[in-house]
Amino acid sequence: MGSASNAELAPLLRKLESIATLSDPAREAVAALPMTVRVVEARHDLARDKDRPTHCCVVLTGWACRCKLLDEGRRQILSFHVPGDIPDLQSLHLKVLDHSLGTVTQCRVGFLPHEALRELSVRFPDAASALWRDTLIDASIFREWMTGIGRRTAHGRIAHIICEMYLKLHAVGLAENDRCPWPVTQTDIGDALGLSNVHVNRVLGDLRAQGLIGPRERDLVILDWDALRALGEFDETYLHMERKAAA
Amino acid sequence: MGSASNAELAPLLRKLESIATLSDPAREAVAALPMTVRVVEARHDLARDKDRPTHCCVVLTGWACRCKLLDEGRRQILSFHVPGDIPDLQSLHLKVLDHSLGTVTQCRVGFLPHEALRELSVRFPDAASALWRDTLIDASIFREWMTGIGRRTAHGRIAHIICEMYLKLHAVGLAENDRCPWPVTQTDIGDALGLSNVHVNRVLGDLRAQGLIGPRERDLVILDWDALRALGEFDETYLHMERKAAA
DNA sequence: CGCTTCTTTGAGCAGCATCAATACTGGTGG
DNA sequence: CCACCAGTATTGATGCTGCTCAAAGAAGCG
Numbered sequence: 001m002g003s004a005s006n007a008e009l010a011p012l013l014r015k016l017e018s019i020a021t022l023s024d025p026a027r028e029a030v031a032a033l034p035m036t037v038r039v040v041e042a043r044h045d046l047a048r049d050k051d052r053p054t055h056c057c058v059v060l061t062g063w064a065c066r067c068k069l070l071d072e073g074r075r076q077i078l079s080f081h082v083p084g085d086i087p088d089l090q091s092l093h094l095k096v097l098d099h100s101l102g103t104v105t106q107c108r109v110g111f112l113p114h115e116a117l118r119e120l121s122v123r124f125p126d127a128a129s130a131l132w133r134d135t136l137i138d139a140s141i142f143r144e145w146m147t148g149i150g151r152r153t154a155h156g157r158i159a160h161i162i163c164e165m166y167l168k169l170h171a172v173g174l175a176e177n178d179r180c181p182w183p184v185t186q187t188d189i190g191d192a193l194g195l196s197n198v199h200v201n202r203v204l205g206d207l208r209a210q211g212l213i214g215p216r217e218r219d220l221v222i223l224d225w226d227a228l229r230a231l232g233e234f235d236e237t238y239l240h241m242e243r244k245a246a247a
Numbered sequence: 248m249g250s251a252s253n254a255e256l257a258p259l260l261r262k263l264e265s266i267a268t269l270s271d272p273a274r275e276a277v278a279a280l281p282m283t284v285r286v287v288e289a290r291h292d293l294a295r296d297k298d299r300p301t302h303c304c305v306v307l308t309g310w311a312c313r314c315k316l317l318d319e320g321r322r323q324i325l326s327f328h329v330p331g332d333i334p335d336l337q338s339l340h341l342k343v344l345d346h347s348l349g350t351v352t353q354c355r356v357g358f359l360p361h362e363a364l365r366e367l368s369v370r371f372p373d374a375a376s377a378l379w380r381d382t383l384i385d386a387s388i389f390r391e392w393m394t395g396i397g398r399r400t401a402h403g404r405i406a407h408i409i410c411e412m413y414l415k416l417h418a419v420g421l422a423e424n425d426r427c428p429w430p431v432t433q434t435d436i437g438d439a440l441g442l443s444n445v446h447v448n449r450v451l452g453d454l455r456a457q458g459l460i461g462p463r464e465r466d467l468v469i470l471d472w473d474a475l476r477a478l479g480e481f482d483e484t485y486l487h488m489e490r491k492a493a494a
Numbered sequence: 495c496g497c498t499t500c501t502t503t504g505a506g507c508a509g510c511a512t513c514a515a516t517a518c519t520g521g522t523g524g
Numbered sequence: 525c526c527a528c529c530a531g532t533a534t535t536g537a538t539g540c541t542g543c544t545c546a547a548a549g550a551a552g553c554g
Contacts, residue, residue: 050484068394070480076394090387093380098387098485122372132379133340139386140337140345142393147315147323149396150441154542185500194397199542201502216501233317237297238345401510432532443511448534463533 008037008110011172012058015084018171019137019242020130029124033117035110040103046088047101053091055111059083062107063183067191068099077192079141080104080165080184084172089135092117105183137240144238149194152233154203157193160232162213164239166222171241182220255284255357258419259305262331265418266384266489267377276371280364282357287350293335294348300338302358306330309354310430314438315346324439326388327351327412327431331419336382339364352430384487391485396441399480401450404440407479409460411486413469418488429467 009031016022016030037060040046046057046064057064064081066088078099081087087101092114103109121128141164148157165182169175186204187197195203207213212228214221222228256278263269263277284307287293293304293311304311311328313335325346328334334348339361350356368375388411395404412429416422433451434444442450454460459475461468469475 066390068390070394070398074398076397078390078393090383093376094383094387094487096484096487098487099390125369128375129340132382135379135386136337136341136382139382139389140341142386142389143313143315143325143346146325146389146393146396147317149393150323150438151317151321186502187500191397196543197501198503198544202542205502237343240341240343240345433534434532444532445512445534446510448532449510452534 008035008060009033009058011060011083012086012110014172016130016134017242018084019240020133021126021242022130023124023126026124026127026130029120030127033112033120035112037108037110040107040109042103042105042107045100045102046109047091047097049097049100051097052095053088053097053114055113056086056089056091056117057101058110058112059085059087060108060110063104063181064101064107064109065104065188065192066099066101075191076194077188079138079145080192082165082169082172082174086112086131086134089131090138092131104188133240140238140240145192148232154193154195154199155206156232157195158189158200158203158207158232159212159228160234161189161193162220162222163225163228163232163234163236166220167236167239167241171239178222178225179219180222181218255282255307256280256305258307258330259333259357261419263377263381264489265331266487267380268373268489269377270371270373273371273374273377276367277374280359280367282359284355284357287354287356289350289352289354292347292349293356294338294344296344296347298344299342300335300344300361302360303333303336303338303364304348305357305359306332306334307355307357310351310428311348311354311356312351312435312439313346313348322438323441324435326385326392327439329412329415329419329421333359333378333381336378337385339378351435380487387485387487392439395479401440401442401446402453403479404442405436405447405450405454405479406459406475407481408436408440409467409469410472410475410479410481410483413467414483414486414488425469425472426466427469428465 013027013030022030035058047053049069059081061083064087066078068076068078070076079087088097091097117131121131148160152160166175166180169180174181186200190197190200193200208215212224212231214223228234260274260277269277282305294300296316306328308330311334313325315323315325317323326334335344338344364378368378395407399407413422413427416427421428433447436442437444437447440447455462459471459478461470475481
């Protein structure tokens with residue numbers, strides 16, 4: 001456990017300022033939020049379905065994801081989260097969690113007491129708006145994923161999520177030069193997109209063979225933006241970004 | 248066009264009180280919101296993708312839906328809306344619409360100026376919480392639909408949406424005795440669940456043959472709740488209702 | 495270097511899409 | 525009152541997309 005500090009909260013501030021404009025007092029109030037920090041190993045739960053959390057989590061480093069578990073091991077990943085995200089901000093107003101939250105990679109995670117966030121919201125309406133807006137963008141991404149899963153081909157879905165994750169990472173300074181971290185397994189991608197891991201593998205193979213993305217390595221390399229955008233019918237409006245990037 | 252009145256706003260109040268608790272002053276402030284009312288015919292747009300609305304819509308009677316349109320006539324319906332719902336509440340904080348909103352049946356629709364809602368939010372924090380909460384439940388339903396489309400069979404998805412719509416209608420007093428209005432076409436259901444209209448027809452036929460729902464008529468009749476719940480793995484937690492029904 | 499996790503590849507198949515034709519239903523006007 | 529019409533529901537035939545099962549490479553890690 002650590003204690004609150006401006007440095008620790010930098011990812012959150014950068015994220016909020018990539019989607020909204022904060023007044024100086026609001027920014028300072030966010031930076032002064034009490035936060036405890038923990039390092040959580042990869043593939044561990046941060047909160048479970050049916051929990052009644054008293055804190056919200058901020059991802060400071062690493063990737064997290066939210067998911068629902070069904071019968072017979074079926075899993076639906078609902079979202080991926082990168083530094084600056086507050087994946088369970090909705091728990092501020094929905095007492096019971098309707099899904100689980102866990103790490104994908106090892107993460108540094110900050111815990112913000114609901115009480116402090118509620119007080120922030122009442123005292124700084126523009127901070128409240130920024131947080132509300134964050135949850136609305138979250139919902140907008142759900143709509144886009146739903147559309148992909150319901151009505152796009154496997155190739156389109158995968159092209160689309162590549163575009164999305166690159167832009168999300170770029171907005172917080174973690175992607176540059178058409179290259180970004182890609183710590184998720186093909187099974188993760190499948191569970192996010194409603195596909196089997198085997199089929200994800202084959203489609204990624206196709207995209208590589210067609211020169212849209214680079215060969216397998218630690219980072220994902222995007223070789224042909226136009227083709228990916230076209231294949232995934234990608235239109236970034238739904239990300240509702242205020243500015244292009246923070247880096 | 249009409250003008251604001253308590254009677255017109257009753258569906259909105261009933262909906263908000265089914266998901267949150269309002270203080271007396273907040274309830275009165277909601278009832279005093281300025282609203283213009285229009286009757287909109289079935290299958291007409293209320294707002295379009297890329298619009299920058301200055302009002303939010305409240306459904307007063309009838310059903311509405313939100314959808315995204317893709318190439319080659321593909322369509323994804325994102326949600327269905329019944330009286331009391333504010334389908335585009337997110338436009339209060341997201342300037343550009345990322346999808347369209349239209350009527351399913353003929354509707355009476357109320358239009359609430361963003362300005363009035365923003366003022367309400369600042370003056371009555373518990374009204375703001377209720378509205379924020381409403382958008383969070385919206386998002387929760389998106390997560391559930393995403394899970395269904397991604398990981399449930401066609402039979403499960405259809406069973407699930409039947410359970411969901413019945414409960415939503417029941418919460419605002421529009422469903423009783425395992426019977427509820429069902430004004431959507433099989434193509435609508437398909438576009439909501441990522442299925443073809445033909446397959447929806449076959450699955451509905453199965454559900455009827457197995458005695459889970461009644462024969463085709465104006466209303467949908469639920470004959471076997473337990474079987475539908477099991478088939479759709481339906482767990483209403485995600486609807487985050489505060490009380491069982493208003494009727 | 496041995497273990498586990500992840501990726502890759504092959505073979506066979508099932509769920510659901512597509513195309514196409516036929517019935518039904520409610521609403522309309524003569 | 526009935527014929528007509530548009531939209532919707534139903535049914536059949538066919539085949540593609542993506543699933544399942546299975547096994548063999550790669551890669552990271554202690």
